[in-house]
Amino acid sequence: MLLEVENLHYTINENPLFSRFNLAIEEGNHHLLVGPSGSGKTTLINLTCGLLSPEKGAIRVAGHDMAAVSESGRDKIRREHIGIVFQTLRLVSALDLSANLLLAQRLSRGTTDAPLIASLLERLGIAHRAKAKPHQMSQGEAQRAAIARALVTRPRLLIADEPTSALDESNAQQVADLLLECAADYGVTLLIATHDDRLKPLFPNQIALTDHMLKAA
C-alpha cells in the first residue's frame, strides 16, 4: 500500500476534524479528495506529508509510519516518496523556472538531474518558459511549473492541492490531462484535493470529506 491512514484523530481548537478516519491508496490508483471548504482537505494533506502530526493513529507512506519517526525522519520520508503541488504554488520568485527545478532537486536529493528537468518541461509544455520567472508566467504555466517542481524528485505519490480551481476551462482541462499523463509516464500515484467538479469525471476513486465527521467514500 502506498498510503495508509489508520484510525486518525486530529483536533483543531478542541473541534475534532478527524475522528477514527481511515484511508488506503494503492500504488497506481489515483484519488480525488473532495469536500466543502473547511472539511479538512489541506489539513489531511499536511498530515500525510508529515507537516502536521496526528494526535492518534498511524499514517504510513510506502510502509513508513510518519508518526513513529522524528521530524527529520518525516522530512526524509517526504523527500523520498512525495511530491507536493501547494495551492499557493510556492515557486521561488527570484529564480527562473529552470533554477527553481534545479533547486528543488538539490534540496531534496543533494544532486541535480538536468535530463529529467528537460523531459518534464517538454512534457508539461513549458520548455519555452525555462528562463521565465514565476511572475512572468501565466496562471496555467505557473501551475504546470509547480507540477514539474513536484515531479523533479521522482516521487511515488504526487499530492496536489486545488491544482485547477483557479484556472479557466481550457487550462483546467489541460492541467488535469497533464497530471494523468505525467502520472502514467513517470509512474506516480495522484492524490488531488479539490472542490472543482470538472475533475470528478476523470477520477473514479473519490474520498469524500464532510464537515467534522469524516468517512472514506
Ligand SMILES: Nc1ncnc2c1ncn2[C@@H]1O[C@H](COP(=O)(O)OP(=O)(O)OP(=O)(O)O)[C@@H](O)[C@H]1O
Ligand atoms: N492553523 C489553524 N488554526 C485554526 N484553525 C485551523 C487551522 N488550520 C485549519 N483550521 C481550520 O480547520 C478546518 C479545516 O481546514 P482545511 O484548510 O484543512 O480545510 P479545506 O477543506 O482544505 O478547506 P479549503 O477548501 O477552503 O482549502 C477549517 O475549519 C479551518 O478553519
